[in-house]
Amino acid sequence: MQYVERVQRCQPGWRQKVDKYLSLLLPGHCVLCGLDAPPSAICQGCRSGLPHCSGGCAVCGLPIETKGSHACGACQQSPPPWSAVWAAAWYDFPVDRLVQQFKFRRKLVVGKVLAGLLRDRLLSQRCPRPDLVAPVPLHAWRQHRRGFNQAFDMASHVCRDLGLPSPTLALRRKRPTPQQLGLNASQRRVNLRGAFSWNGPGLAGKRVALVDDVMTTGSTAAECARVLKRAGAGPVDVWVAARAR
Template sequence: MTTTVNQTQAHRVDGEPGVGASLEAVRRRLGHWLRIDASRLLWPSRCLVCEAPGLEGLDLCGACCDALPWNRCACPHCALPLATPGVCGACLRRGAVRARRGRAPLLDGVHAAFVYAAPLDRLLPRFKFHRDLAAGALLSQLVADAARQWPRPHALVPVPLHRARLRRRGYDQALELARPLAQALELPLRGDLLWRTRATAAQSELGAGARRRNLRGAFAVRCPDALPAHVALVDDVMTTGTTVLAAAEALRRAGVQRVDAWVCARVP
């Protein structure tokens, strides 16, 4: 039986905590992001989307915060947004095929904090392609708020870039997303566990079949003797799920018993 990260009901970031909530409980709730230091007092937060004054402890204004496309009703196997709770048709078909072949699913669960829509479709490209690490910190903060309700893994594993692309880009967006997320949720970060064995073409430029061929055998596990039993892969955006499935396959073959995927946004 899995346990959730935190069942405490969320507080509004722009309002007062519930009656009787202690200052220590608030600090545990939002972690290091709500530590108001001198820089926050001298330079109040600004919304990273529209540049209006931000909410306390959040680089997002009230209007943009209200517009966030939370992915609250989604397929548990692929995080596809759904109108009603349940499993999507594609996952039902894939599950039936795998069951006939006697194969267990590679991913036990997929969780996406948001649907890829405004204003996420402005923040994520700035973070991923334009070195906007402030946008990445904001996204981590928001994902952490959602992830408190997801099954708690033993460790977070960012989906790695190949070293050639890392040199070109200068940073690994999945690692930058996962590092503050692990800190906020008090989970081990295992950025050393998974590596990309070869350079691959950008997935955004390929169709579904080409994506699968592109990533076949593209991941490997570095230290198979020190594996957590349950890990959550962390990535920024999920479209077809090919990347996280390829990473999950490498982890499964190495002996990880349960693999979930945590992504910031799911493309509908």
């Protein structure tokens, strides 16, 4: 990666470590290499080395075999309940590390950077403007343990930056679901069935943006999109910082 090469070329090992910690604690440093950058940001060099998503299936976001096709074969054969996935980057190094720092070590400045990458992607690709932004909810006890909901935090930054109304809290997680890690797609579907509910007024054809930090198999997004559709939502777009491939 470009930022690793840059840091290794010009700094001794101890300085790399110090810079990395400083970058997470202090504003004004790139969250990846620790070099000077605007507050809560990533420097231009690191940004250009990120695994940006491009040219994937417009519906699921995954790499597509046939160039020029709008959607992959799987999405054409069995369309998911959402309309399109808008992802800032692949869930590869170093984006995976950023997501983990944000989510599990509560580095809120990193969340702001991820939200900024997503916002830039939405703007550059002229994503349709939603009527409502709904973060994927955590169950109350998990949110209490983690201290925050990473999807809500990212959605708040994006809404503020794009001049959208604040994210809704009406999409709720009714029951805690065991970790999805290690489950295959059909096990994930069963695990999530009936886990979400819509506690707001009818959505009457409104366009909804569903926000999450990472999209893996898409089972969480699909379950949330189905709940939103049952509440009357029109198109549901999925906005994620990172897409696993």
